[in-house]
Amino acid sequence: MKTFFVILETMINEIKTIALAIAFFSPLVWAITYLIDGLKRQKSRVWLFVLMLAASFTYMMTYAKFMGHIDFYAALFPLQAGAALTLFPLLYLYVDSLTTERKEWRYFRIWHFVFPILMTLVFVFFQKFMMQADTEIFFVKYLLGMIENSDKLFIIGKAIYDIGKIVFILSSVVYVVLIVITLRRHYNRIREFFAKSEGNELNWFRTLAVFFFVVMVFYLIIHILKNQQIEHRALLISISYFIFGAFFWFLGLNGFRQSEVFNLFDVTQTDNFGIDARISKDEIELYLTDKKPYRNANVSVFDFCYYFHTNRTYMSDAISKGFGLNFRGLINQYRIRDAVEILNNAHKSEIHVELEEVSQKVGFSSYGTFLRVFKSELGLTPTDFMKLQAPLRD
Numbered sequence: 001m002k003t004f005f006v007i008l009e010t011m012i013n014e015i016k017t018i019a020l021a022i023a024f025f026s027p028l029v030w031a032i033t034y035l036i037d038g039l040k041r042q043k044s045r046v047w048l049f050v051l052m053l054a055a056s057f058t059y060m061m062t063y064a065k066f067m068g069h070i071d072f073y074a075a076l077f078p079l080q081a082g083a084a085l086t087l088f089p090l091l092y093l094y095v096d097s098l099t100t101e102r103k104e105w106r107y108f109r110i111w112h113f114v115f116p117i118l119m120t121l122v123f124v125f126f127q128k129f130m131m132q133a134d135t136e137i138f139f140v141k142y143l144l145g146m147i148e149n150s151d152k153l154f155i156i157g158k159a160i161y162d163i164g165k166i167v168f169i170l171s172s173v174v175y176v177v178l179i180v181i182t183l184r185r186h187y188n189r190i191r192e193f194f195a196k197s198e199g200n201e202l203n204w205f206r207t208l209a210v211f212f213f214v215v216m217v218f219y220l221i222i223h224i225l226k227n228q229q230i231e232h233r234a235l236l237i238s239i240s241y242f243i244f245g246a247f248f249w250f251l252g253l254n255g256f257r258q259s260e261v262f263n264l265f266d267v268t269q270t271d272n273f274g275i276d277a278r279i280s281k282d283e284i285e286l287y288l289t290d291k292k293p294y295r296n297a298n299v300s301v302f303d304f305c306y307y308f309h310t311n312r313t314y315m316s317d318a319i320s321k322g323f324g325l326n327f328r329g330l331i332n333q334y335r336i337r338d339a340v341e342i343l344n345n346a347h348k349s350e351i352h353v354e355l356e357e358v359s360q361k362v363g364f365s366s367y368g369t370f371l372r373v374f375k376s377e378l379g380l381t382p383t384d385f386m387k388l389q390a391p392l393r394d
Contacts, residue, residue: 012234012235012238013234015234015238016066016234016235016237016238016241017067018238019237019238019239019240019241019242019245020059020062020063020066020067020237020241021063022241022242022245023059023062023063023241023242023244023245023248024056024059024060024062024063024245025056025245026056026244026245026246026248026249026252027051027052027053027055027056027059027248027252028052028053028056029252030048030052030248030249030251030252030253030255030256031049031052031053031056033252033256034048034049034052034256035049037256042259042260043097043260043264044094044097044098044260045255046097047090047093047094047097048094048251048252048255050086050090051086051087051090051091051094052248052252054083054086054087054090055087055248057079057080057083058080058083058084058087059241059244059245061073061076061077061080061083062241065144066231066237070137070140070141070146071137073140074127074136074137074139074140074141075136077123077127077140077143078120078121078123078124078127078128079120081119081120081122081123081161081164082116082117082119082120083116084168085115085116085119085164085167085168085171086112086113086116088171088172088175088176089112089113089116089171089175091175091179091251092112092175092178092179092182093109093112094255095179095182095183095205096182098202098258098260098261099182099183099185099186099202099261100262101193101261101262101267102267115167115171119160119164122160123157123160126139126153126157126160127139130153131153139153139154139157142154142157142158143157143158143161165223168223169220169223169224172216172219172220176212176216183202183205186201186202187201190261191326191327191328191329192301192316192320192326192327192328193262193300193301193302193312193316193327194300194301194327194328195294195297195299195300195327195328195331195332195363196297196298196299196365197328197369202258202261204254204258207250208247208250208251208254211243211246211247211250211251212247214243214247215243215244215247218239218240218243218244221236221240222236222240263302266300266302266305267302267312269306270302270305270306270310270311270312271311271312273305273309273310273311279308279310279314279315279318280322281318281322281323283308284304284318284319284322284323287304287307287308288330288334289334291307292338293307294331294334294335294338294362294363295335295338295361295362295363296363297360297363297364297365298365299331299363300327301315301316301319301327304319304327331363332373332377333377335362335363335364335370335373336362336373336374336377336378338361338362338363339358339359339362339370339374339382340378340385342358342361342362343358343382343385343386343389344389347386347389355367355370355382355383358370358382359371370382
């Protein structure tokens with residue numbers, strides 16, 4: 001029986017090593033992938049690249065700490081103190097950059113990194129200027145609760161270290177709230193710009209949110225417990241860092257697949273259009289019935305801006321006031337009208353049509369979206385609509 005527990009403990013420790021390695025390599029792989037693929041292609045990806053680098057470094061240091069490489073950990077500890085504090089700000093800045101139509105650099109973003117930079121400088125000062133080289137490792141061991149020491153400098157350093165942990169926990173909650181607010185604002189606004197939801201509504205963030213919640217729980221557990229309490233809980237470490245690795249893999253994969261929501265050229269070009277254009281409801285209706293722009297699956301409010309030579313703010317306002325709908329609602333309304341007309345003409349001509357072909361012809365890129373919008377507009381499915389027509393033929 002004793003042998004069984006020894007084997008089990010050995011297995012858990014091996015799993016712990018694998019979990020720590022996964023947490024380190026997962027973001028590193030994506031950081032390298034983004035670098036090879038090119039960062040200039042997408043402005044928002046720069047924040048994701050920096051996030052992956054910071055996460056990879058943080059988990060490399062965690063690996064060193066739990067695997068007993070304290071000399072290495074102590075040498076780079078000041079960088080670790082700052083890097084860990086940048087993870088949540090960087091995730092927020094990625095979400096913010098992805099969901100805003102303006103891509104220029106905003107200097108106030110540097111404020112997100114003031115405290116991480118301050119923490120790094122403080123510990124650089126403590127370790128490199130206030131202590132002898134052979135004292136650094138004892139200082140870090142003291143911070144991690146491995147040894148006792150009554151040195152006044154050590155005590156001050158420990159107080160700053162504890163303040164950093166508290167700030168990390170509090171700031172993580174603040175940035176979670178900011179991310180939620182940013183995404184909710186995006187979901188509300190995106191319907192004013194695009195008819196197509198795929199790729200624009202960032203639906204993969206809903207799955208990421210589940211990951212994120214679990215990550216937050218384990219982050220809080222790990223940072224509330226003392227290092228000595230965590231060190232001997234191999235199972236807790238294994239589960240936590242497997243989850244952290246999976247989170248960054250999922251984020252990296254979907255971030256790689258995600259294209260920019262807003263086309264910077266379109267935004268800049270239409271911003272230069274004046275607001276003196278007076279667009280009536282009749283003019284918009286004529287454009288929709290004559291040019292049928294809604295048949296383009298990728299139609300956006302910017303297409304309307306180019307046609308009417310006005311900016312997106314005025315265009316969205318004209319649609320809202322004229323039709324009582326947002327841009328997506330207006331486009332979907334005309335798509336369903338077009339679909340009904342096609343089905344009616346097919347019925348009169350006794351021609352069979354495939355609903356999927358109809359959905360594509362009127363501009364829907366997803367058949368499922370077509371079915372959902374059709375039922376929302378008319379109160380019945382396309383199949384039921386066609387069944388109602390059948391008796392008329394008889």
